[in-house]
Amino acid sequence: MIRDQEILDALLDSVRRFVRERLVPAENEVAETDAIPPAIVDEMRRMGLFGLTIPEAYGGLELTMEEEVRVLFELCRTSPAFRSVIGSTVGIGSQGILMDGTPEQKAKYLPRLASGELISSFALTEPEAGSDAASLRTTAVRDGDHYVLDGTKRFITNAPQAGLLTVMARTDPATPGAGGVSAFIVETPSPGISYGRIDRKMGQQGAHTCDVIFDGCRVPAANLIGLKEGQGFKTAMKVLDKGRIHIAAVCVGVAQRILDDALRYAMERRQFGRPIAEFELVQAMLADSRTELYAAQCMVVDAARRRDEGRNVSTEASCCKLFASEMCGRVADRAVQILGGAGYVADHGIERFYRDVRVFRLYEGTTQIQQIIIARNMIRDAS
């Protein structure tokens, strides 16, 4: 659903300009320094990018899902590390509060998230609980007006920068699996929280992940999301349903950029006396990429519209995440092939994109987890 086409068009124009004039020229620097220049983060704040999904009442832009994915198609035509700066705050870090938080929790935290004053992260994964998220071991034991958190979270995106963590922890050790899990809003820095070293990743330099270690960390009981124990796993799953459409839109944006670069190269690069874009085997790679990209874009927009209509999009979100992330990997692979040796060396940036996009098939649920969700939902719906 698009609420106001004119306002959206103005936002899309300014994002397009920002990507072209500020982000694309900074790509190499970010890859080399493993850091996003603070001036760029400040510009993102001023543009309201941290508040894309937060209601206007709390100072955000309150984009619908369709509007959000259209912004992502534009914002992600550059290194995906830039999207990651805002990604956990507009997405999985804030949405649990928005979906299931109390009015007091929303009033206290959402305005500071929308302005970008607070960066948030989503802390679900643990050393022993990745795909099997419901087996998480971090505990939250009630002690008067507080819960005491103990455990380790792993691969937490933006944790080094975050001022707020949405943490899933087990409040009921007697209930194994999903039913014993609750979600908490944890402010950082706080006593009892420490961080592992920043992970050295295959790609997306500038976007940081690390372990977050809770050791007797006291969290006010008022920060239990929704003030209800045992609901945290469902909150996390609802957040991920939305997050998976978001990531699928990111894949579309990045794939579009990669394909644009590959096409430009193929039209300029001459072999056997002609631009290589005139050779049918190169054309086949371009056409396959264009076709798959178009399919993913249509899926993402359709799923976003369905979500805006209030429908359950768990299946569609997983279909989008699965297809778009695999599509993006194939588009990047073909781009390397089209550029040949130039695709393998760092100068053209394609090998960097090839590494950057690999994680799309992993985080917010691997391709195999999306397959499981889709098939399980199909069987449930048919029963």
Ligand code: COS
């Ligand atoms: N929305 C709302 N509720 C949901 C839901 C959703 N999308 N998905 C599951 N639930 C509910 C179920 O209805 C069930 O509730 P009841 O016990 O009341 O019936 C509960 O949550 C447990 O669900 P389920 O039994 O399906 O959980 P499982 O442990 O079998 O597995 C998967 C769930 C595998 C789908 C889940 O663990 C998952 O998504 N894993 C991947 C995690 C992930 O994406 N990690 C990335 C970290 S973030 S970068």
